[in-house]
Amino acid sequence: MEEPLIFEFGSVETCGVDLDEADTPEFELGGHERQAEIGLPGLAEPEAMRHYVRMSRNNYAIDSGLYPLGSCTMKHNPRLNEKMARLPGFADIHPLQPASTVPGALELIDELAHWLMVSTGMEAVAMSPKAGAHGELCGMMAIKAAHTAANRSPEIVLVPESAHGTNPATAALLGYKVVSIDAKDDGTVDLDKLKETIAKHDGNIAGIMLTNPNTCGLFERDIRTIADLIHAAGGFFYCDGANFNAIVGKARPGDLGVDAMHINLHKTFSTPHGGGGPGSGPVVLSDKLAAFAPLPFIRKTDSGLELVETNEATTDGEQPFGRMTAFQGQMGMYVRALSYMMSHGSDGLRQASEDAVLNANYIRVGLQDLMSLPYGVRPCMHEVLFDDSFLKDTGVTTLDFAKAMIDEGYHPMTMYFPLVVHGAMLIEPTESESRASLDLFIATMRDLVMSAKRGETERFSGAPYLAPRRRLDETSAARKPVLKWTAPEPVEISPSEAAE
Amino acid sequence: MEEPLIFEFGSVETCGVDLDEADTPEFELGGHERQAEIGLPGLAEPEAMRHYVRMSRNNYAIDSGLYPLGSCTMKHNPRLNEKMARLPGFADIHPLQPASTVPGALELIDELAHWLMVSTGMEAVAMSPKAGAHGELCGMMAIKAAHTAANRSPEIVLVPESAHGTNPATAALLGYKVVSIDAKDDGTVDLDKLKETIAKHDGNIAGIMLTNPNTCGLFERDIRTIADLIHAAGGFFYCDGANFNAIVGKARPGDLGVDAMHINLHKTFSTPHGGGGPGSGPVVLSDKLAAFAPLPFIRKTDSGLELVETNEATTDGEQPFGRMTAFQGQMGMYVRALSYMMSHGSDGLRQASEDAVLNANYIRVGLQDLMSLPYGVRPCMHEVLFDDSFLKDTGVTTLDFAKAMIDEGYHPMTMYFPLVVHGAMLIEPTESESRASLDLFIATMRDLVMSAKRGETERFSGAPYLAPRRRLDETSAARKPVLKWTAPEPVEISPSEAAE
Amino acid sequence: MRYLPLNDTDRSDMLARIGVNSIDDLFADIPEAVRQKDLLDLPKRASEMTVERRLSAMAAKNTSAGSVPFFVGAGAYKHHVPATVDHLIQRSEFLTSYTPYQPEITQGTLQYLFEFQTQVAQLTAMDVANASMYDGSTGTGEAVLMAHRVTKKNKAVLSGGLHPQYREVVEGLSNMAGDQVVSLPADPAGTEDILSQIDDDTSCVVVQSPSFYGQLIDLKPIAEKAHQHKALLIAVFTEVVSLGLIEPPGTQGADIVVGEGQSIGNGLNYGGPYVGLFATRQKYVRQMPGRLCGETVDAEGKRGFVLTLSTREQHIRRDKATSNICTNSGLCCLAFTIHMSLLGEAGLTKLARINHGNAVKLKKLLSGVPGVEVLNSAYFNEFTLRLPKAANGVVEALAAKGILAGLPVARLEPGNKDLENLLVVASTEVNTDDDRAAFAAALKEVLA
């Protein structure tokens, strides 16, 4: 059965929430009363329950299978975290109730900050950014503020071609000019080209935005040299922390020369992806940037933790560049992340990173003879990047191949990213998968590849066959966007039909 | 993908629960240590999550569609009830901690008892039975106790042919002889036959067990007369309350002459069916039986509520016949049921019964021209009984018809019950369905009936085609029962295979 | 009302379609005289917020186990249940499904029942287990009835170590059904002479180990004697975690094993719902009460599961059924199965070790309190103390100090002077060193 939209079966009179009748006094709305109907449909509770349960069943999820989206880190979401986030002492407190009535909230934020600083080896952390990209923005704003404080105004941010799109978008949003830096044949930053570029823009480099491990699944071996070069040029090193999952407990960004790095709590620390959000993107900062951390922040004093919310409340050395968001950030995500980190502990966090890398390499060796590694056979970090050259002359496109995976019960890997590789296929199994699960995945992928090579194009071109929907037409969706439901034109009913 | 059993992919070394290491002192087990391995497989948490989520997706549920199982009352299960049952003050209290530390628990039980007594118009209620059939047992034990107290020992219990199987089973369990009573052509008790039967067993009638509304979906019009007859014969009137959902707020069993009636909290008062349980079956009792209510019970005193758990604690007039279960019964279900009853209130409870009856009749008129009503066209209560005579000569069996409903997205109705009707099909939509939902169901059923009448037998004989499983072989399952997993015989591996 | 999708327009349209004038026309079969005219004398509908407030206020009056040092056991145990378990059992597809009468669309339920049956058979070292009973106590009652059917005799002998309320359930059923029960006197230390009670009239011997008082019992000699007299041994347990560490009843000769499974996956819930475990020998399977799930294949040869052997059951056999039961403890056995799958053998063993270890530590501490004597030599996570005064008052005094200290035996066995000073104390993985120290210190104060 097809599931209709609420607008197609709800009604404006129906209500699935009982509200106690109240004797309403005279309105004091000053003539601002709404004049027209809104048109919002309502559902009785059983109708709503069934509607959303049935809709949900059209979704793939980590809980239903391997979700190898490279760079997204789709790992197990422990339900302990959900339970903890729902404790009334966390879930039912207001961001602006007196700080004296929420000492446990400040303690939690401070504790999580401690775990984040220790595991990254950094000096400070700005907790409030609401998502990874928001964290990037925060980190780059701190960098800009530091330049400004030093009476500098460099204009250029270096970004490798393999970067997430958020990196150049963030830099551009702050008025920076983005200059691309090239990769070597092995997918990592070309040091010589970097030196040239820096020299070319001498004195005008605000910083570099680098993902490490990078989006090709490789750790940048020359990371310390890159950091030194950029520092020598007067710039800061922004590290995109999307791939921190690979190295927790194995290397600390602080030791790599990083000045700022956001942490996607939903990637590395398992807060649920929730169909696309909410995320949370705290930014760890080096000692050079710590002073510029935005409002609000928590200050340790002899009498306990203090919430600093305004410039007026700052003391010497604190120079917040401003504010990223109202209130204190994603508390609900903090609780989940801390619950996850405490559960793992220092040993478990390291083990998780090791297992993530082990699993990715296990897939690599299971598939490298049949699929194509753009940078040759070498260890990868927590994700393995293939390209689509193995599909050459098969008549099967990269997209077809991905859609055929759906029919085998899998969510496809990340496709066409990073852009530096043609027909990229980025596979990240995460540490949550068992060996049996990986073996089955490898076997299935091998079968698909062999099938493509045998020219069984129909299996691919028409895929998916077994999903809730066949291939969807994204082109026409963009050409004539229909972004909301509108009531269909009333159909004229002929008298004979009406009588029926 | 097929979901394996835990025994096929778990391992005895794997553990998905971290336990804090403890310095274990010397054992004091007195030589009772286990000697052999148990063989229990363990799963890591992500594996367990995925396993049970995927398994669940093979289930049909109220939350996924109309579930018209007659006599089972598959209605909406409000999640408020689940939330309330999980309050630590209810979920995390021990049945044997001092009563002084659980006054709120006694209050809840007493409050629910009040709602049950008022809505049935009865004098007392035995709360502890763990399910409907357990409630029947309790009610019949109270009846037996009352006879014994009166120095009587009648041997016969009258049970109509249309009764639930639990009725005769319960009577037999207590050593009673079951005598069947006939139905009239309209499906209700034949008064003349009843009188004859009573006369025949004069002085030896312990009571009658009658479902009302009965399992044909009809209210027994002569209920008062039946009660009078049985009382005059020295017997008690046990009412099977499975169908109470039809008459809450419309008629009180106490006014109908009932002496004992169990209430399936999971039917009428929405506690979840949970794949078959747990249920809860409090039994309301008339003044004649109230004194015999089993232990434990709650006594109202000037200083509050008192939990009476032993014969030693009883006072004058309390003559408990014994105990149905350890502890106080299904507290978790009590909370849910009271949450449901309070939400509805007196007006909502009546409305719910009316809507349940309305919905059943709406289906009746929507289908009665195509399907066959064994007792002719007349109003039904909350469920409508068809028989399979409309399938005569179509080549489609009743079971086939039911299985074909699965392919249309529906759970079949109750089949082959009640036994008095050949090829019974008992449809109970409940009050939880919207009119649109009923219309779709009716249209689908009409389509199926027409299809059967057109002789499209393949659609039926092979059904279901679209379910997680095709038709399952129940016969061979019973012939050679495999009731647990056993490790497969190890397969000899040839040296060449082993080397691979 | 938020749960009712019909509105008044729907209702009047539908009545018209049905062809009646008013809803009461559909209730015409109810005799006028007994038709309810006014609303029931109960409050009217209430908002979710209001209901939540009222019930929360009641709940708040109770002292929850997790909020205090907690040592009450005696048939129900405070264990830590992983959040995963409660999450999964609330999946709509599990929570709002019914008895798997249509196996093609209820394989989710059937597969976990099959897993459950296998786990229970493994744990008890028995051939076969059913898909659960209401709880341990009612399961014990059913076991005795089953033994009567198997042996065609009707005298049950109950050990004095059996939980008193279990005994009452068995006695109640047996009395009502006209069967015989010999209940031995309370046996805190496990020293009773039960062998001499077994004779040729005996249908079954019911022995609990660990006993109600915590004592571990050697079942082998009892099984031997029972079998000599063609009687069955029914082995009972209330703490399933004990099976992680001690010899299972199956290898000791038990014919029926019945127990309470609450400890795994299920909360205390003031006594219910719980989950009864029930296992027996292959040869008795057709005399078993309760549902059974079995393996089969579908029309395409794929493995699947169905309810089976239902010819034992009431909906087929009516007054000839093995039992009147038509429910299992569905969600509770799902919770059991999930928790047990998470634990696995390694986890269960470790959990059992921690439980026993905590009990040993507690015993050491409490036996150091002046005037306190421990009655048990061999025990798992529970044992019985003899106090120098009546245990009821001591427990109340300790509760007033914020410690829930155990069960005074006299609460369930009043009027027996020998038992008046006995206190049954349990200790699980939830107890900390602080909890134990607080208990010992408070007990010392109260007894001083």
Next chain:
Amino acid sequence: MRYLPLNDTDRSDMLARIGVNSIDDLFADIPEAVRQKDLLDLPKRASEMTVERRLSAMAAKNTSAGSVPFFVGAGAYKHHVPATVDHLIQRSEFLTSYTPYQPEITQGTLQYLFEFQTQVAQLTAMDVANASMYDGSTGTGEAVLMAHRVTKKNKAVLSGGLHPQYREVVEGLSNMAGDQVVSLPADPAGTEDILSQIDDDTSCVVVQSPSFYGQLIDLKPIAEKAHQHKALLIAVFTEVVSLGLIEPPGTQGADIVVGEGQSIGNGLNYGGPYVGLFATRQKYVRQMPGRLCGETVDAEGKRGFVLTLSTREQHIRRDKATSNICTNSGLCCLAFTIHMSLLGEAGLTKLARINHGNAVKLKKLLSGVPGVEVLNSAYFNEFTLRLPKAANGVVEALAAKGILAGLPVARLEPGNKDLENLLVVASTEVNTDDDRAAFAAALKEVLA
């Protein structure tokens, strides 16, 4: 570790299969000098029970809104959310799914986003809404950036009724991006002259109604003036429930509407996660930030939904994107959509009426307290009091009496004498007559 399926045997077998000797061989690219040798200086792994205890202990130190008479608003509101909402958003298929990059297997997410977009467009009376922003404040920042793109001007005028922290977000972004912001002084009573601030350089005017202080603002004249100068009106709200009762910004001429949706479906969560609502005119859709879900058909012609117009977005356009955003507030907008579907128009209207009614009752009570003055003539569920002394201290004193009384304006706007005595007070459906009476009585005492 319970979340890690690999055991040591797996690990060594897998390393062998990969062809390396140790796990560290896979980390060989990390320069030796910076490789972490020892464990991080953090505690080791902990059981679920331990983590639960530690976090519960922290949570227990906080005063939850539901446990006291509660009147804090100012951008986040305590409403009652039906249990159904939280149950549904925890469905595995919603909770553990990601951005619907593969629409064929994420129609669940896409369909609710389409429902959400439609609901937001309906509520605001705008043409089109996106699939949500992080929250209201960041959405306001993005709205200003969008207005710059649309108008190709870069001076924003911010009303003095805008939430101070929203203002700071806009100022911060604009300062960093080199744009101009004119922020008007605090305007508790809604009497500012904003029209005179609008000139040809103005890109947008940002006006909040109900304002931070609770005042309802007539947007029409501001829209007119703005449009005369080819500037956009950005209408902001923090209490979406108000739209059940008051005229929507869309019919008053707003070009962009941005607001906080937390009140519907989402808890207080100490400030996040929340859900930003964002709507605009059809003609500006390609300048919108954030994700959009659109309708389309599949290969068989069936209706389906996809993410669309992604050429605006960073993963395609990189430094030319309309925003750097690559997340929405997924689960929070699902919660919003479900709660709003349950309410429907009838429920939302009634909820809004109850909220307003409770505020009116509260205002009457509080204005009767000696020395207290209410500053707002027209308001929804929130208003501002002028107290006879500094509000900060009064709120602390009331908190000590167990009443959370509102937000002292000086907490967010310190150092402004005019604002020192102002208190912003909110009242929703959760407040009872008792709550209000307790507040008034306590305030009287504190002020006495």
